[in-house]
Amino acid sequence: MSFVVDQVRRIDAQLDRLQLSTSGHSVVASSLSTDEIHDPQRAGRIAHLQRLIKSLSAANSAKAKNALVPSKQIQAVLEQAGLSSASNSTGCTTCRSLFEEQQQQQQQQQQRHHDDYSSSGSSASSSSSYEHELEWLLLSKATTQAYGSVLSTILDQTIPLEDDIWYWDDIVSTYRFAGLYSIQTSPIRLYNWSKDIYRDVTARGGRLATDSWREFYGLVGEAVRDRSIADIRRKVVGPLALVRNEGRRKTEALKRIKTMNANALGVLLGEGLSNESMHEDGFQSPSQYGTTADKRHRWKSTVAKSIALMDAVLHTVKDSELPIDKFDDAVAATTHEDLYYELHESSGERTATSLRPADAAARLHNLLAHALPQYSSNFNAMVRENGRPSRLVRYWLPMTLALVSSTTILRIITTRREQILTWIRDLGHTVLDFYTNWILDPTKKIIATIRHNEDSEVSILSKRSLESDRASLERMVVDFAVAHPEGTTTLTETQISELRAKVREGDLTPVLKAYEKDIQSPVKGAIMGNLASALLIQVQKTKVDVEVAMSGIDSILKSQELLFGFIGLTPGLLISLSLYRSLTSLLTTRKGLTQFSHQTSLLLILRNIDRILVGASPTEFGEMSYRDHGLLLCEVHLLRQAAGQVLPRRVFADFLVEMDELVDVRVGLERQMKVVERVRWAYGRWFTK
Template sequence: MSFVVDQVRLIDSRLDQLQLSKQQPGDSFCISSEEAHDPGKATRIAQLQRLIKSLSTTSSSKATLVPVPSIKSVLDEAQLCTSWQPFAQDASEARFGTPQRIETSYEHELEWLLLSKATAQAYGSVLNTILEGALPLEDDIWYWQDIASTYRYAGLYSVQTSPLRLWTWSKDIYTDVRRRGGAIANGWSQFYGLVKDAVQERSIADIQRRVVSPLALAQAEGKQKAKALRKIRLRSANALGLLLGEGLSYESMHGEDLRTFDSEPTRPEDQHKWKGTIARSIALMDAVLRILDEGCPGKFDDAVAAITEEDQYFAPQESSREATTTGFLKPADVAQRLHDLLTRSLSKHASSYTVAVHQNGKPSPLIRYWLPASLLLISSTTILRIAVNRKEQILTWVREFGQTVKDFWLNWVIEPSKKVIGTIRHDEGSEVSIMSKRSLEGDRASLERMVVDFAVAHPNDSPMNESQIADIRAKVREGDLTTVLKAYEKDIQKPIMGAITGSLVSALLIQIQKTKVDVEVAMSGIDSILKSQELLFGFIGLTPGVLVTIGLYRWLNGVFNNRASMEKWATQGQLVLILRNIDRILVAARRTTNDYGEISYEDQGLLLFEIHRFRQSAQAIFPRRMFQDLLQDLDELSENRNGLQRQKEVVERIRWAYAKYI
């Protein structure tokens, strides 16, 4: 949303307040009983109310201007036709000097309200046309400045425009030959002779240009076109500043014509002087568009003033009041003037402005990119032949690449994710383990049975009872093999005899089983540690696939979306440059301020260009609440009647208050 839309919404709200402030019994904005009971007038009033609503800014949630064709359609459908004359004063009012009350019909006031809202929308369309047309000129000016200041861009421009120069030279030669009466029908020899003479004369005529290099000619052309574009931009800035300084925007904020009256006006004509303001605004817009199209040798403001002085609608303030009260301003006449403004003046300005920018703007993309496009076209057959000859290899590569991506996604992202989820849910199939669950219990029970059997088979003195056997079982569970070790120590003294007649082999095998159980106990401890960190191992297995996926996503996002951080950085750099331009405009405007400390309309227009660019760029990176505060500061900065000093203070406030975002 631009500041033009804000201006139109402000004007529209003032018009609504003006209507609401006068909706009192007996006022012109209050429907009479006669009009309410007349079916024809009631239908007419309903139609006007519907058309007024279609031109109001509150009729749609979208903050946009009403298109010009829609405004003209509403004016055509309205068929404004009412007129009125003020009632004469009676004897008592004339004797005591009591101001009379000018009464009009409700239908007449609705026609003026519709015309006012149509004028407000037309005012916004004119402002928006000037603004949107002048903003792109900045890029064209930079383009020509690059050509005028660097040999590299000047050489590139010479190569880009070489076909145009060759075509122009060929047309000149052909025109010269035709002027000499040459034709192919007269004979090839005579025709080629005339062409040769024309070429020689053209070479002699251009001999002075040979002193200057082609790069210098390109730079001179760049300077000339950049100067022409600056002139167009300055005229547009002057027009924008003038319309905002003396048009409906000023009247809605500072003048009394569009403000709500808190008390009865002292003079009867003050009730309707806002209608003269509408007519003067239409005349002002018409004069500004005419000067923009025709140009002016002197100052822009003086040229507009010379036209408006002769305009019957742009009369002095007192004369306008008298014209209003005598019925001079009729809605039908003013509507026709507004319709002509939208139909002829605005369309003529758009076409003439397009022609002027086309003549001095940067060349079309066809001229700037014909060389790489030609190279691509020439090499297209070779590229196509290579693609056809290696079709199978390319298809194989594409299939393998797709299969690789698929396998990576399944094996390194999906499967580890499933394992992590299974671990969280205590899925037995996903548990990490280095030994079976029942291995330790089985080996420990086997060792217990072997020790008990050994102790029963080799008692010391008498057979063992149940309590002794239970005691041995308890010691084995604690890892105590004293019974076996005593027999082993005894037999090891005579190993051969112990191996043949004793229990040496049995004791040795039992100790081997004990060693196996001890190893399994250690492994069980390690297995418990692994199970306690099972979720950690699952995430470790998932991490490589996730990191690679995130990295590829961010890289692709940066390639196709230019990376949000880079865009933000570029926008911040652009805001700094725009703020610098605003400061330069205000510093340079010190020499052209008037007695009230206000800058000229030209500087005001240039300032509005930069303010519009600033708010459009800031909207992308500022938070919503902070952006609303910024709009308040920008509105204060754009108000010319605040004075140059206050505008500089606002720039300083913007610089420190929004330094985080700028």
């Protein structure tokens, strides 16, 4: 949300509160007559005005960008309203034409303009009817939106000037940029030089259609020699020095435009609706007790004064010959004898009886339809003249090279079409296989693991291998013990069961005893004894032991199967994220060059704000001048936008309170500097992290 939107919403809310007294009854509705209630035509007129007022209300929009009504819509609403004239019957069109005639005679017949309005005071006096109050409320809403449009237009045009100033500073400070600019503008200089030569030849009486080629080229040669002699001083200086001198000249012109616009912003904030709504009683709600007619109508004179102020500022700011330090005096001289200012200095009651809503609406309509577009067109013309060159000038060389080499590139593409298509197909297959093998398949395995799908279990040992080998070992030992019992008695079922249990625990005592006995005579034991059987049984036991160890490892793998799945997915995700960031950085290179980071921007803007406050010249009241106030507003506008992307929502709301205090010149320079210092330590963790 921008500073201008905040101002418009605050003023709009105060206009809404003007309708209500402390008792909760509508001030303007208190004058609603019986005729206005029962007359269908008057009732329809009142409903129409209420709909138009609602269409201009900033409170109806939840979005910041929609809080400002476009100037075309404001003009349309003023035309649809048909605000009352002296006889309360003439439409807005008639009054607008009357006002245009008065505008043409404003500078020459200012005194007569005042007398005409004063003499028509009694006839133009509108009744304090509900309809009349609604007309003034509609005019006030339209003036508030126009005020926001003027502030937004000047602010949006002033801030980008810094980029053009940086462009020329680079050319002035470095030979590399100066040489590049010299190459970029060489066709323009060649064209201007050729045009000057042609003008000289024409002045000498040369005509290609009537003169011979030899005579014409002779005149051209003389003109070139004369031009070379005339430019001998420039040859001494050098082309890069001329370019840098041009950069200095245009930098000064842009700084002058920026300062003039900043001064205009300061005047509009210091004398316009923002100041009146924040510090004066012009927009205060009437109290329940002691409400006078003058106090009740004071806001009307405030609206009229703001219209005159905006008109004067827009006509003054486009004066390219006006010195910067004379801007405030020029605006004051323009508004000194303005009727609307005189009414504001007198009383609100006089405004209500002397000023017709249609005349004020006509002047506001003229401001939006003519004064504001003229200012914008004049500003754009000055920026085109002194700003950085157009993209065509800056990039004509690479575009020309691309155009010249386009045939060669096309020939290469045509001759190697199959190779290029094969390379594109292979690249597509590679990307698809990478996505399938390293992202899609690992993701499926992770999902299957989470769902305990048996087919996806990690295993290095078959499921039934250990059980079968252990059962085989058990049978081999039992059969060996039954076939070769100790002593002469055979094994009972109980002894066999105990032996089975011991084998499951790894006890092979009967086999080992036979092995120990036969190992004493290996040859005899191998031929006549049980040495071979004992060895084979121990081999089976070793196999079972190995499988038990493998089973333990297999259990560990299964318990960490989800971790292994994510490890398998990680390389693909990292590569995909790196490619995405690279492509994003490539596509947003321009934005990355102009804004290093939000934190860096915040620190740079805070530095600029501190420099403005330190270098500001305080007035006799300890306040900063309108020019410094406008420059401060531009930086605060940028600071709010940058902070909105860094600060949390709740912290940003507190930050806006600090910004409102920072731009309030009434608090004084010393307190504004303390606000900047408080912003540094209170929000520094977000500015520097």
